[in-house]
Amino acid sequence: MKLCELGEKEIVRRLASFLDIGDDAAYIAHGKGFLLMSTDMMYEETHILPGMSYEQVGRFIVSVNASDIAAMGARPIAFLLACGNPPGMEYSDYEAMIRAADGQCRLYGMKFAGGDTKQAGKLTLSGFCVGYAEKPVLRSTAKPGDLVAVTGCLGDASLGADILLKGLTHPKAGPAIKKALEPSARVDAGLALGRYATAMTDISDSLAISLHDIAKMSGVAVKLYSEKIPLSDSSVRVARGLGLDIMDYALYGGADYELLFSVRPEDFGKVGSKVDATVIGEVSFGCGVSCVAGKKEHVLENRGFEHFKKPAQKLNKRG
Amino acid sequence: MKLCELGEKEIVRRLASFLDIGDDAAYIAHGKGFLLMSTDMMYEETHILPGMSYEQVGRFIVSVNASDIAAMGARPIAFLLACGNPPGMEYSDYEAMIRAADGQCRLYGMKFAGGDTKQAGKLTLSGFCVGYAEKPVLRSTAKPGDLVAVTGCLGDASLGADILLKGLTHPKAGPAIKKALEPSARVDAGLALGRYATAMTDISDSLAISLHDIAKMSGVAVKLYSEKIPLSDSSVRVARGLGLDIMDYALYGGADYELLFSVRPEDFGKVGSKVDATVIGEVSFGCGVSCVAGKKEHVLENRGFEHFKKPAQKLNKRG
Numbered sequence: 001m002k003l004c005e006l007g008e009k010e011i012v013r014r015l016a017s018f019l020d021i022g023d024d025a026a027y028i029a030h031g032k033g034f035l036l037m038s039t040d041m042m043y044e045e046t047h048i049l050p051g052m053s054y055e056q057v058g059r060f061i062v063s064v065n066a067s068d069i070a071a072m073g074a075r076p077i078a079f080l081l082a083c084g085n086p087p088g089m090e091y092s093d094y095e096a097m098i099r100a101a102d103g104q105c106r107l108y109g110m111k112f113a114g115g116d117t118k119q120a121g122k123l124t125l126s127g128f129c130v131g132y133a134e135k136p137v138l139r140s141t142a143k144p145g146d147l148v149a150v151t152g153c154l155g156d157a158s159l160g161a162d163i164l165l166k167g168l169t170h171p172k173a174g175p176a177i178k179k180a181l182e183p184s185a186r187v188d189a190g191l192a193l194g195r196y197a198t199a200m201t202d203i204s205d206s207l208a209i210s211l212h213d214i215a216k217m218s219g220v221a222v223k224l225y226s227e228k229i230p231l232s233d234s235s236v237r238v239a240r241g242l243g244l245d246i247m248d249y250a251l252y253g254g255a256d257y258e259l260l261f262s263v264r265p266e267d268f269g270k271v272g273s274k275v276d277a278t279v280i281g282e283v284s285f286g287c288g289v290s291c292v293a294g295k296k297e298h299v300l301e302n303r304g305f306e307h308f309k310k311p312a313q314k315l316n317k318r319g
Numbered sequence: 320m321k322l323c324e325l326g327e328k329e330i331v332r333r334l335a336s337f338l339d340i341g342d343d344a345a346y347i348a349h350g351k352g353f354l355l356m357s358t359d360m361m362y363e364e365t366h367i368l369p370g371m372s373y374e375q376v377g378r379f380i381v382s383v384n385a386s387d388i389a390a391m392g393a394r395p396i397a398f399l400l401a402c403g404n405p406p407g408m409e410y411s412d413y414e415a416m417i418r419a420a421d422g423q424c425r426l427y428g429m430k431f432a433g434g435d436t437k438q439a440g441k442l443t444l445s446g447f448c449v450g451y452a453e454k455p456v457l458r459s460t461a462k463p464g465d466l467v468a469v470t471g472c473l474g475d476a477s478l479g480a481d482i483l484l485k486g487l488t489h490p491k492a493g494p495a496i497k498k499a500l501e502p503s504a505r506v507d508a509g510l511a512l513g514r515y516a517t518a519m520t521d522i523s524d525s526l527a528i529s530l531h532d533i534a535k536m537s538g539v540a541v542k543l544y545s546e547k548i549p550l551s552d553s554s555v556r557v558a559r560g561l562g563l564d565i566m567d568y569a570l571y572g573g574a575d576y577e578l579l580f581s582v583r584p585e586d587f588g589k590v591g592s593k594v595d596a597t598v599i600g601e602v603s604f605g606c607g608v609s610c611v612a613g614k615k616e617h618v619l620e621n622r623g624f625e626h627f628k629k630p631a632q633k634l635n636k637r638g
Contacts, residue, residue, distance in 0.1 A: 008436055014414065019421065028432060035449065041402075078354070091321065091325055092320075116358045118362065119322075126360065126447075128356070130354065130449060
C-alpha cells in the first residue's frame with residue numbers, strides 16, 4: 001500500500017500502534033515537570049502560498065511549531081530550524097528568512113537556538129520547538145459536562161489562502177490574506193488556558209478534524225453549535241462578495257492556529273477574563289461529533305486539509 | 320551572492336554574526352543543568368548512499384543527531400523525526416524506517432517521541448534530538464597544554480562510502496561499508512568524556528575541519544601527529560588493495576561520527592579506562608592546525624565534505 005493511498009491520518013494511526021504519539025507535541029517527564037517537543041515541516045512545493053515573502057516563510061515556520069507547544073498549555077523555550085535550500089537561493093533571502101524566524105521566536109519569548117543548513121532541490125524547512133509545562137494539557141482528557149470553546153475567529157486563514165491560490169481579488173481581503181501568510185501562535189492564551197483547559201489542541205488541519213480528535217481520544221461525544229462559531233465580520237463580507245461560504249472555511253479550512261479546548265463550566269469564566277474565547281459546543285457521554293445548525297443536527301464530517309491523500313494539493317485547498 | 324558560491328561554513332559564519340551558534344548542539348540553561356538540542360537533515364538526493372536500506376536510513380538519521388548530543392558530553396533523552404515522503408513510497412518501507420529509528424533510539428537510551436509526516440518530491444528526513452547535561456562540553460574551551468585525542472578508528476566510513484559511490488569492490492570492504500551505512504553515535508563515550516574533556520566535537524565533516532573548529536573557537540594552536548591517527552587494519556588493507564590512500568580518508572573524509580576532544584594530560588588516564596581513545600596531538604598557544612608526519616610539519620588544510628560548495632555532490636565524495 002502506498003502512502004498516497006493511505007493519507008496522513010491513517011499513516012499516523014498505524015504508527016500509533018507501536019509509537020507513543022497522538023498529541024500536538026511529544027512530552028517526557030523532566031525535573032519537576034515535562035519537556036514538550038514539536039516538529040513541523042514546510043515545503044516550497046506544497047506549503048508556501050503565492051506571494052509569500054521569505055520573511056513570512058521564516059515567521060510561519062516558527063509560529064506553526066510554537067502553536068503545537070501552546071496547544072499543550074506549555075511555554076515555548078527554544079526553536080531550531082533545519083533548512084534545505086536550493087543552491088541558487090540568494091544569501092540575502094536566506095538571511096532575511098532566518099532573521100524573521102529569530103524575531104518571531106523573540107515575540108514568543110523563546111530562543112532561536114540554531115539548526116542545520118543543507119542543500120536541497122526545493123526549499124524545505126523543518127522547525128523544532130521545545131517547551132516546558134508543569135503539566136501538559138492533552139487531547140485525551142475532555143470530560144462529559146465540559147464546555148467546548150475556541151480562541152479568536154475561525155475561517156480567516158483558509159479563506160485568505162484560497163483567495164491567493166485561486167487568484168481572486170476583493171478590496172477587503174487584506175486581513176484574511178494576512179492571517180494566511182502570517183498566522184500567530186496563541187502562546188499567551190495557551191499558557192493561560194494551561195491551568196483550566198481539560199483538553200486542548202490547535203486548529204491546524206480544520207475545526208472538524210480537531211473536534212473529532214478530541215472526541216475520539218477522550219472517548220466522548222462532542223456537540224458543536226455551528227451558529228456559535230466566531231467569525232470575523234470582514235471575512236463574512238469578503239466570502240459573501242466572492243460567492244464563497246465562510247462556514248465551509250471555518251469548519252473544514254484549517255490553518256487558523258487558534259486553540260480548541262474543553263473546560264469545566266465553572267472554570268470558563270476564569271478563562272474568559274484572560275483569553276478571547278467563545279463557547280461553541282459541549283462534551284457528553286458517547287462518541288462522535290455532531291453539528292447543530294438551527295433546529296437540525298447532523299454528524300460533522302471528519303475532513304480538512306490532509307497530506308498524502310491527494311498528490312500535489314496545495315495548502316488549505318479543501319477536499 | 321548565491322548560497323552555492325558561499326558554502327556551508329561561510330553561511331554558518333555569517334549567521335553566527337547575529338545568532339548564538341557554533342557548537343555541535345544548541346544549549347540553554349534549564350533547571351540545574353542544560354538542555355541540549357540538535358538537528359540534522361538527510362536528503363535522498365545527496366545523503367543516501369547506494370544500497371542503503373530503509374532500516375539503515377532510519378538508524379542513520381537517529382545516530383547522526385544523537386552524535387551531536389554525545390559530542391557535548393550530554394545524555395540524549397528524546398528524538399523527533401520530521402519526514403517528507405514521496406507519495407508513491409510503500410507504507411511497509413516507511414514503517415520499516417520508523418521502526419528502525421525507534422530501535423536505534425532505544426539503543427541510545429532515549430525516547431522516539433514522534434514527529435511530523437508530510438508529502439515531498441524526494442525522501443527528506445529531519446531529525447531532532449534533545450539531551451541533558453549538567454555542564455555541556457563546548458568546542459571553544461581547549462587550553463594550551465591539553466592533549467588532543469579521538470575515539471575509535473578514523474577513515475573507515477568515508478572509505479566505505481567512496482567504495483559504494485564509485486562502485487568499487489574488495490573482498491574485505493565489509494566493515495568499512497558497514498560503518499558508512501550504519502554509523503554509531505558514541506553516546507557512552509560522550510557521557511564518560513563529559514567529566515574530563517576540556518573541548519569536544521564529533522567528526523562528521525572531517526578530522527581536519529573538526530581540528531580547525533576547535534583551534535579557531537578556542538583561540539589555540541593544535542599540532543596533529545598524523546602517524547598517531549588510529550586506523551583499522553582492515554581499512555588500511557582495503558585502501559591499499561584499491562590503490563587509495565587511507566590517510567586521505569582519515570584526515571578529510573568525515574562521517575566517522577567518532578569524538579574528537581581535548582583533555583588535560585593528568586586526566587587522560589582516567590578517560591582511557593572508560594573509553595577507547597587515542598592521543599593524536601596537542602594544544603599550544605597560537606593559532607591554526609599543523610600536521611606532523613615523520614620529521615615534516617605542514618599546515619593542515621581545512622577541508623572535508625561541505626554542503627553547497629559543489630552542487631549535486633555526494634556524501635563523503637571528497638573535494
